[in-house]
Amino acid sequence: MREQQLLDAAVVVFSKRGYHSASVDEIADTAGISKPMVYEYVGTKEELFVAVLHREGARLIGAIAAASGDDLSPDEQLWRGLRAFIGFVASHRDGWSVLYGQARGQEPFAAVLAQMRARMAEIVAGMLARSVAVAGLPVRAEELLTMGYALVGAAEALADWVVEHPDEEPDVTATRLMNVVWMGIGRLLRGETWR
Amino acid sequence: MREQQLLDAAVVVFSKRGYHSASVDEIADTAGISKPMVYEYVGTKEELFVAVLHREGARLIGAIAAASGDDLSPDEQLWRGLRAFIGFVASHRDGWSVLYGQARGQEPFAAVLAQMRARMAEIVAGMLARSVAVAGLPVRAEELLTMGYALVGAAEALADWVVEHPDEEPDVTATRLMNVVWMGIGRLLRGETWR
Amino acid sequence: MREQQLLDAAVVVFSKRGYHSASVDEIADTAGISKPMVYEYVGTKEELFVAVLHREGARLIGAIAAASGDDLSPDEQLWRGLRAFIGFVASHRDGWSVLYGQARGQEPFAAVLAQMRARMAEIVAGMLARSVAVAGLPVRAEELLTMGYALVGAAEALADWVVEHPDEEPDVTATRLMNVVWMGIGRLLRGETWR
Amino acid sequence: MREQQLLDAAVVVFSKRGYHSASVDEIADTAGISKPMVYEYVGTKEELFVAVLHREGARLIGAIAAASGDDLSPDEQLWRGLRAFIGFVASHRDGWSVLYGQARGQEPFAAVLAQMRARMAEIVAGMLARSVAVAGLPVRAEELLTMGYALVGAAEALADWVVEHPDEEPDVTATRLMNVVWMGIGRLLRGETWR
DNA sequence: TATGAATGAGCCTTCATTCAT
DNA sequence: AATGAATGAAGGCTCATTCAT
Numbered sequence: 127m128r129e130q131q132l133l134d135a136a137v138v139v140f141s142k143r144g145y146h147s148a149s150v151d152e153i154a155d156t157a158g159i160s161k162p163m164v165y166e167y168v169g170t171k172e173e174l175f176v177a178v179l180h181r182e183g184a185r186l187i188g189a190i191a192a193a194s195g196d197d198l199s200p201d202e203q204l205w206r207g208l209r210a211f212i213g214f215v216a217s218h219r220d221g222w223s224v225l226y227g228q229a230r231g232q233e234p235f236a237a238v239l240a241q242m243r244a245r246m247a248e249i250v251a252g253m254l255a256r257s258v259a260v261a262g263l264p265v266r267a268e269e270l271l272t273m274g275y276a277l278v279g280a281a282e283a284l285a286d287w288v289v290e291h292p293d294e295e296p297d298v299t300a301t302r303l304m305n306v307v308w309m310g311i312g313r314l315l316r317g318e319t320w321r
Numbered sequence: 322m323r324e325q326q327l328l329d330a331a332v333v334v335f336s337k338r339g340y341h342s343a344s345v346d347e348i349a350d351t352a353g354i355s356k357p358m359v360y361e362y363v364g365t366k367e368e369l370f371v372a373v374l375h376r377e378g379a380r381l382i383g384a385i386a387a388a389s390g391d392d393l394s395p396d397e398q399l400w401r402g403l404r405a406f407i408g409f410v411a412s413h414r415d416g417w418s419v420l421y422g423q424a425r426g427q428e429p430f431a432a433v434l435a436q437m438r439a440r441m442a443e444i445v446a447g448m449l450a451r452s453v454a455v456a457g458l459p460v461r462a463e464e465l466l467t468m469g470y471a472l473v474g475a476a477e478a479l480a481d482w483v484v485e486h487p488d489e490e491p492d493v494t495a496t497r498l499m500n501v502v503w504m505g506i507g508r509l510l511r512g513e514t515w516r
Numbered sequence: 517m518r519e520q521q522l523l524d525a526a527v528v529v530f531s532k533r534g535y536h537s538a539s540v541d542e543i544a545d546t547a548g549i550s551k552p553m554v555y556e557y558v559g560t561k562e563e564l565f566v567a568v569l570h571r572e573g574a575r576l577i578g579a580i581a582a583a584s585g586d587d588l589s590p591d592e593q594l595w596r597g598l599r600a601f602i603g604f605v606a607s608h609r610d611g612w613s614v615l616y617g618q619a620r621g622q623e624p625f626a627a628v629l630a631q632m633r634a635r636m637a638e639i640v641a642g643m644l645a646r647s648v649a650v651a652g653l654p655v656r657a658e659e660l661l662t663m664g665y666a667l668v669g670a671a672e673a674l675a676d677w678v679v680e681h682p683d684e685e686p687d688v689t690a691t692r693l694m695n696v697v698w699m700g701i702g703r704l705l706r707g708e709t710w711r
Numbered sequence: 712m713r714e715q716q717l718l719d720a721a722v723v724v725f726s727k728r729g730y731h732s733a734s735v736d737e738i739a740d741t742a743g744i745s746k747p748m749v750y751e752y753v754g755t756k757e758e759l760f761v762a763v764l765h766r767e768g769a770r771l772i773g774a775i776a777a778a779s780g781d782d783l784s785p786d787e788q789l790w791r792g793l794r795a796f797i798g799f800v801a802s803h804r805d806g807w808s809v810l811y812g813q814a815r816g817q818e819p820f821a822a823v824l825a826q827m828r829a830r831m832a833e834i835v836a837g838m839l840a841r842s843v844a845v846a847g848l849p850v851r852a853e854e855l856l857t858m859g860y861a862l863v864g865a866a867e868a869l870a871d872w873v874v875e876h877p878d879e880e881p882d883v884t885a886t887r888l889m890n891v892v893w894m895g896i897g898r899l900l901r902g903e904t905w906r
Numbered sequence: 907t908a909t910g911a912a913t914g915a916g917c918c919t920t921c922a923t924t925c926a927t
Numbered sequence: 928a929a930t931g932a933a934t935g936a937a938g939g940c941t942c943a944t945t946c947a948t
Contacts, residue, residue: 144427146341150943160909231422232339272497279478280471287470302467308515310505320503355934534817536731539938550913617816621808622729662887665872666865673864692857698905700895710893735922745930
């Protein structure tokens with residue numbers, strides 16, 4: 127599809143220049159089509175960026191979902207999801223940069239991103255909920271969601287870290303995070319708290 | 322000082338509009354001074370933004386440093402630091418938005434922010450290192466730093482969460498994070514790992 | 517070509533306002549196109565001025581070259597060149613004003629003008645050299661070049677004079693100059709000097 | 712006088728930067744006074760430039776007048792005047808640059824300069840008129856004035872030449888010009904013409 | 907279907923110029 | 928008598944967006 131080539135070009139240019147400095151001209155050139163075609167296919171520059179956001183976001187979430195199959199134990203799911211997340215970022219630098227570098231805090235894109243992040247946090251919270259259910263302990267859903275957000279935030283930070291240190295092994299990084307998180311959660315699920 | 326009023330106005334406008342869409346005109350108006358004064362005081366729009374970044378960043382780090390006194394136990398330090406971080410964000414929405422919403426991914430500001438984040442990660446790693454030393458266990462500095470980054474990332478995510486849910490109690494949120502983290506770290510320090 | 521209309525307009529406006537006071541807006545309006553087109557066609561205001569300079573300069577030199585055919589005697593050549601020069605100025609007031617009024621002393625335009633003037637001085641020196649050769653007298657090339665510059669300067673002054681006195685007949689003015697110059701040169705070529 | 716220091720500074724800055732690019736700030740700084748003082752002493756930037764023009768112009772004409780004493784033969788007068796002109800330029804580069812580089816073609820300064828040039832041309836025409844009177848020949852005043860302008864123009868061109876070639880001896884240059892001019896005039900005065 | 911050509915709108919930045927002290 | 932501080936006004940340049948072809 128011609129539109130996919132356009133989005134490909136847009137990801138590259140937005141990532142290289144940033145949303146505002148990227149010119150529709152350069153995107154059209156990179157895509158090998160003329161400027162009016164850009165408007166024909168997706169509309170406004172803003173809409174183009176949103177389209178990019180959606181595609182890249184769907185890919186990221188898709189990668190995570192594909193990795194953490196339903197028939198695994200919760201911890202295995204979480205670990206695979208984390209690995210997929212960080213691995214995806216490591217191999218899609220441009221998309222990641224557009225998603226998190228540009229969209230964050232720049233309305234109306236921030237809303238799109240926030241929604242994606244909420245979905246991921248909910249997925250994580252879901253995994254934790256299954257563990258909780260297994261353990262038969264009463265943990266409030268709200269608390270689980272908070273943990274979900276925290277975990278997603280930690281994963282994002284490590285994703286940035288991996289981007290800045292290309293020689294770090296994504297799997298190692300994912301494991302380090304998993305160690306802290308899962309063991310902490312384990313004790314929590316047993317009813318212990320720090321204070 | 323007149324310059325402080327200018328930075329105050331800049332924070333508000335940058336936060337509301339974003340770096341690019343913010344016009345120097347509006348900043349000057351908001352500050353109640355004329356546009357040439359903006360250039361007299363801080364120079365370029367870019368320099369103005371950097372000045373804002375530095376002031377807000379210094380305030381954030383200052384608040385954290387002030388909260389986590391040197392003569393406390395590592396966990397108490399970490400907890401207070403977290404609480405200060407999230408509390409600061411909750412009461413300085415605009416500054417936070419400028420720091421993390423705008424600067425991220427928009428060179429040359431991203432570099433300033435990355436440096437700040439690195440400093441915070443190192444501080445956290447330092448706290449963990451003290452615990453490690455007490456426990457007498459061999460943990461690689463690199464691993465501690467990774468944890469530092471992860472923890473800072475988690476705190477950032479929860480800060481965003483708090484900003485989006487103004488009725489959440491910052492202290493409660495900080496405690497939830499602390500629970501997961503510290504207990505996980507505790508087991509790690511005892512030599513256990515997830516896998 | 518649209519670019520020629522643009523240069524036409526630029527000559528008019530630069531001549532009327534001077535380089536600095538001329539606004540690209542006014543030039544665009546005069547040319548009947550929009551401002552961005554100006555930048556599309558020639559680039560910067562500075563580049564626009566240089567383009568004007570080159571076109572007008574080429575026209576002036578072209579007129580002189582066309583007038584003083586190669587197969588004439590040196591004095592006839594010089595006379596026709598002078599007449600062409602002054603005649604050109606008389607009928608291209610705006611171009612002349614831009615060339616000599618604006619470019620002079622305003623870097624980086626002065627350099628372009630200086631080069632043009634050097635070329636004209638060399639042409640004149642060449643004509644004199646042919647006379648010298650015919651007369652078989654030893655006159656240093658450097659001295660001829662000095663005369664070339666002097667003659668060009670005199671012609672420029674009379675051109676200004678003609679511009680300021682539109683009822684003067686260009687041909688008469690050119691003849692007056694020729695009288696002084698050629699007769700003086702004639703005696704010089706015969707080895708006489710004033711002192 | 713404080714005003715003279717101001718003009719001194721103005722000449723330097725106008726010469727270095729050109730009229731438009733010269734900022735009143737820099738002139739005030741160079742003069743060692745504050746900006747409002749500039750306005751106190753001479754008024755507008757434009758008026759300041761005109762003041763500079765008048766002072767430098769007066770100096771140039773004064774130097775010429777002083778050199779060509781009344782009790783000399785016409786040719787000696789002319790020669791000394793030329794030498795003074797070129798010598799003045801060689802030793803007052805800044806003033807010359809302001810006078811001829813900036814003022815020319817930039818209204819309302821061009822008018823001031825034109826007036827000065829007219830005065831010089833008249834002085835030269837006067838010298839020629841005395842020669843004519845001695846020779847007892849009928850030459851129209853208008854023709855003499857034309858020659859005056861031509862001669863001034865030639866002198867200006869050689870002045871520029873001397874400025875660009877600082878190793879040229881001003882006296883030599885003046886003599887070369889004198890040779891052509893005076894011998895040509897001599898024959899004219901004897902009634903001969905080129906055509 | 908695809909584009910070359912065109913523009914309206916806007917923003918950063920700089921000064922000449924003047925008060926209030 | 929002198930100035931630090933302040934501003935109104937203007938201009939170059941860019942770019943998202945759209946006709947006419």
